[in-house]
Amino acid sequence: MIKAENLAYSYADQSMPALKEINLAIEEGEYLAVVGPIGCGKTTLIKHFNALLTPTEGNVWVDGMNTKDASLAGEIRRRVGMVFQNPDNQIVGMTVEEDVAFGPENLRLPPAEIGQRVEAALEAVGMKNYARRRPHTLSGGEKRLLTIADILAMNPKYIVLDEPASSLDPSTRELVLALLRRLNNQGIAMIHITHHLEEITFADRVVVMDCGRIKESAGRARELLHGL
Amino acid sequence: MGYKFGYYMHGESVLHTLDPRVKIAALTVAGLAVLRADALAAAVITVLVAGAALIARLPATRLLDALKPMKIFFTLIFLLHLFFTEGRPLPLIPLISVEGLWNGLLFTWRFIFLIFSAAILTMTTRPSDLVSGLKWIFRPLKLFSLSSDDLAVMVAMTLRFVPALLQEIDQIKEAQMARGADFKRGSLTEKVKRISLLALPLVRNSILRAEEVAQGMEGRGYCLGESRTCIRELRATAKDFIFIVTLGTVLIFTEIIL
Structure with a gap:
């Protein structure tokens, strides 16, 4: 379970806190959607789940591990994979295969296991035939799928996605959303940030953020739409 | 996009399958040999580099692409040696010395073949293998606390x-x-x-x-x-040792090195 308790966060160069009094629990296998206007603190919030940011006040726990404990950051990041908004800035490998291998290499896995994980992750996103392609030759949708494969290769329990379907064409968007749903059905919890409610109709729960706070929490997106 | 120089070109040739550490070592030796080459050495190196490109089946056009960005530099090197080297005047063109013409050609050849050698390395070695090879070579830097x-x-x-x-x-x-x-x-x-x-x-x-x-x-x-692990492990094979011994023998017997 990922649990935020009275989480508050302030950036050093800003007078207003970016997050205030966030209390949230995400269960294993859950599909949680986080919606809200630009600048409301969604990205800041999810960076706490991966220990990229640590709370100014309060605590964030990942499976009982406090993200403030730097010695646990490696294990937390193995369990909570993060897919960033801009795939170009997440892809670090010189080929697709090497990019997917980057995470398992950091986990110091033996080469044979890295190979197996890379193959399985690329197969899961339908990119097995792309292993030797150079990342800059991929389309936007392919890059997005690659960043999901990057995270899958680390065998995460939770995947945090920052607007994973933004700037994709409708068919690729459907492909990405179907993939996320399939992965969730396999037991991986999803924390999905978006502006588009149609992307999260299948989410178990929707959290609405505004001005750094959780404004509303609803069940399915449909309930939220009925409430509006 | 015009950037194509040095891109890895997938292949199954002997050169493609050599250990990257061996290829990096060969490039270093070739680089040193090119920099101190005389006429005979230049001829031998030209044959060796051309042979390597043929074995790896690298298209000549892709190798020549590597020279394009440097053409002004090559022209400058050639002209500077041509006009500013003292020596015996060339028959019919007294402004230019025989030594100037020779030096101009030799120095330009040196830079061209340095680039060719580097291009053959990068075109026959996966970038990840190249990085793994460099990682192995960099290992002694641990003494200076560099990872x-x-x-x-x-x-x-x-x-x-x-x-x-x-x-x-x-x-x-x-x-x-x-x-x-x-x-x-x-x-x-x-x-x-x-x-x-x-x-x-x-x-x-x-x-x-x-x-x-x-x-x-x-x-x-x-x-x-x-520390990190790597998807591919480097393993030198008999082929790598044969390559080193053959290259070393050719270079020593033609007095290019030693």
Whole structure:
């Protein structure tokens, strides 16, 4: 379970806190959607789940591990994979295969296991035939799928996605959303940030953020739409 | 996008399958040999490099592409030696000395073959293998508290982001051309000013990108100074030893080295 308790966060160069009094629990296998206007603190919030940011006040726990404990950051990041908004800035490998291998290499896995994980992750996103392609030759949708494969290769329990379907064409968007749903059905919890409610109709729960706070929490997106 | 120099070209040749450490060592020896080559050595090296390109089945056009960005430099090197080397005047063209012509040709040849040798290495070696080879070579730097893993990641990131930056330059250029900027016409001063218009957004974007890339790497468990494993293990085989012995023998017997 990922649990935020009275989480508050302030950036050093800003007078207003970016997050205030966030209390949230995400269960294993859950599909949680986080919606809200630009600048409301969604990205800041999810960076706490991966220990990229640590709370100014309060605590964030990942499976009982406090993200403030730097010695646990490696294990937390193995369990909570993060897919960033801009795939170009997440892809670090010189080929697709090497990019997917980057995470398992950091986990110091033996080469044979890295190979197996890379193959399985690329197969899961339908990119097995792309292993030797150079990342800059991929389309936007392919890059997005690659960043999901990057995270899958680390065998995460939770995947945090920052607007994973933004700037994709409708068919690729459907492909990405179907993939996320399939992965969730396999037991991986999803924390999905978006502006588009149609992307999260299948989410178990929707959290609405505004001005750094959780404004509303609803069940399915449909309930939220009925409430509006 | 015109950037094609040195890109890995997949193949099954002996050169493609050699251990990258062996190829890096061969390039280093070839580089030193090229820099001190006389006429005989130049002929032997020319045959060796041409032979390597043929064995690896690298298209001549791709190798020649590697020289294009340097053509002004080559012309300058040739002309400087041609006109500023003292010696016996050339029959019919007294302005030029025989030694000047020879030095011009030899020095230009040296730079061309340095580039050819490097291009053959990068075109026959997967970038990841090249980085793994460099990582192995960098290992003694641990004595100076430098991590070979980190240096290898730095090299890999440079190789990864060069094409991305070139793409970005194209995008910035197109965006500015759409608003009336003309990069082809104008005086030299105007052209320099326009390049600065390209450089500013590029530097700004690169700094912003660096921060996000760093977060992305950390998010995937990368930690500065920590050791990492690699998807491919380097293993020297009999083929690598035969290559080293053959190359060493040829270079020693033709007195190119030692």
